[in-house]
Amino acid sequence: MPSPSEERRPASQQGMRRQNLSVVLGTVAEYGPLSRADVAARTGLTRAAVSSLVVALHRSALVVELGPAPSGRVGRPGNALVLSTQGPAGLGLEVGVEHLAACVVDLTGQIRAQARVAAANRGRPAAEALAELAVLADGVVQQAVALGLRPAGAVLAVPGLVDSASGVVVRAANLGWRDLRLPESLLGLRLEAENEANLGALAELWKGGPGDFVHVSAEAGIGAALVVGGRLFRGARGFAGELGHVPVHPEGPVCACGARGCLEQYAGEEAVLAAAGLPDASGDWVALLAKRAVEGAAPVREALDQAGSALGTALAGAVNLVDPEAVVLGGAYAELGEWLLPSMRRELAARVTVRPWDTDALSVSTLGRGGPLLGAALVTVRRILDDPSTVGA
Amino acid sequence: MPSPSEERRPASQQGMRRQNLSVVLGTVAEYGPLSRADVAARTGLTRAAVSSLVVALHRSALVVELGPAPSGRVGRPGNALVLSTQGPAGLGLEVGVEHLAACVVDLTGQIRAQARVAAANRGRPAAEALAELAVLADGVVQQAVALGLRPAGAVLAVPGLVDSASGVVVRAANLGWRDLRLPESLLGLRLEAENEANLGALAELWKGGPGDFVHVSAEAGIGAALVVGGRLFRGARGFAGELGHVPVHPEGPVCACGARGCLEQYAGEEAVLAAAGLPDASGDWVALLAKRAVEGAAPVREALDQAGSALGTALAGAVNLVDPEAVVLGGAYAELGEWLLPSMRRELAARVTVRPWDTDALSVSTLGRGGPLLGAALVTVRRILDDPSTVGA
């Protein structure tokens, strides 16, 4: 009794066309300026087929020709194709506890317009925050339009749990949001929400990271986004990546979640601040910790070392289970990497023993706090690259 | 700079044909006897297209017609199609520490021929074991051929690490195998090797389990196969699922792997036997433990309860990370489920708190020790169902 594998969709000629459009566009995107003949050679399609596909991509403003350029080689020079920097684009939005942000990214992944404002969103009515965000976004979109870009979709990064099927924000504790259904569109664009840690991981992936990694992101809670085979792994119900509640010391202190010895009890915001002797810190506590650590405050450094140790232990379990190519420290903790990494590496080296483990496989995200917003904008861009046929002429 | 997603293969008309063959065959496989019109309705293909595809599938002996049967409804009755039980089949092989086994499974997943012999394979030269296995397999294949079946591939279940890219058995400690390259073919069939725990999980999946689960399998070490979206998840290097070396008590006893407090130190064979007061047990230690537990031996029950507790703690971490639909206890420990489950459930309930967790989501495999062998045979069958075009006329 063979089981239902995936959805069983028949292949059609249109599907074939769709896929080949994506193949050509993806090849151009990945391997820089390429002539039609280059694309044909790389993909296995014929030059004739590539030509026909390029016509369609050109009509949708997805690729542009650079014009014939002397190649130095014998023969007629090719007409190089590149991704259009004036075509469809992605709009990324972010609601943080203390800020709002928006940006537009073109097909090449470059940020072309952005804006950010401080805002006290903790406990603020969602509608109010979203209204202010819409104004911010409108300005960014107008800048982008002036540059010849045409945003094709909007994705909102939320610091909380998002049900990816329904798009409902199940809860975002730091904002006080609960079971919030977002409007379906914003500025005439389809609007989607996604967890910010996931988006940070996607940004990391799409900006050249490896195809399999664990992206640790500590903001409010401690989350881990799993990227598997170039895709974000959401789990059966979309709750994958709750690294913060992996048991580290099974008999440890009781966590807010009810269990004992969760990672958050050792490496969460509250725990670290308490250990550092700054239990009442508020605002940008990460920057505060970094500042004190730079200054050489021993208790702070000690606290971060302990937190890194706990993180490393939990991650060792994750690495043993999931066998990722790399582990990336992102989100707010990226800025504390200097003090967290040594003990994290120590634990990983000691506990990942059954397979080869390179300490350099643990690294700090280069995107910093901008990751989620960038990832949000890139969702739309990647969707276009994956299926160019959705873009109208 | 968009990143390389997957391999970028152009779609061709042959590819379209391949996929639609698979769609039709898969639909027939999943939804029982179906007329061409039924298949067309279910898949969205036209009746004409289905007819053409069925001709090809029939030629490859993959489907057979049952003949027109009165349907009770108005109109010409359909000619029901079912999977052939006389066509291509899969050969599964198994080398255990104390046995050899082989079986042939038809397209419907039914075991049609099997054999099993006791054999002392610990430390035995691999060539010798494989030679005996070949004899066993030959007999099974002859039975299958007499039933009209034609095995199309052989898969060997090995209690050890298999590099899935090269097919080399990196190490199988209990057999004493190390970096062993298996012959490319056996009885004229292409031969592949795969870890037995993975195959057990695949059998579970293909015999109707959910599409996302963690399959715990304790034989020599403790392994966990992750099934994600209906596929076995192997990790970046193929080493995913090392549940046995997830840290449970970070300061615990030193494990053979060099780390401290690995799960194996609490729920591995040695640890459990020692705790049960049977440190010198050998042979079928699982059966021995089960027997003593049934008899009511308190130290044995206590030892199993402790082991279950450690298993549950480690699994709680895994569930928090991976969010599976279910956890299945398979392999040798399946037979000890009665005594392991209560404490496992207790830990899971206490530590999986952030998401809903149903205690029934932890269950014991119904396949028992036959899982890996069945899974091995099913690999070939599934491959045919996934790409029927590989089957010659």
Added chain:
DNA sequence: GCTATTCGTCATGGCACTAAACAAATTAGT
């Protein structure tokens, strides 16, 4: 200037599916 080479396009053909018509086989109704 001539040849060789490479690029992009055009014309032709093949393949796989859709669309529509048709023959076959059954039920329902008069």
Added chain:
DNA sequence: ACTAATTTGTTTAGTGCCATGACGAATAGC
């Protein structure tokens, strides 16, 4: 019992997409 209606499976024509091969265009080397 005969006709109408319905459903099945096949047949025929048509469409879309890619492969093949030929052609003009543009360049380097001689």
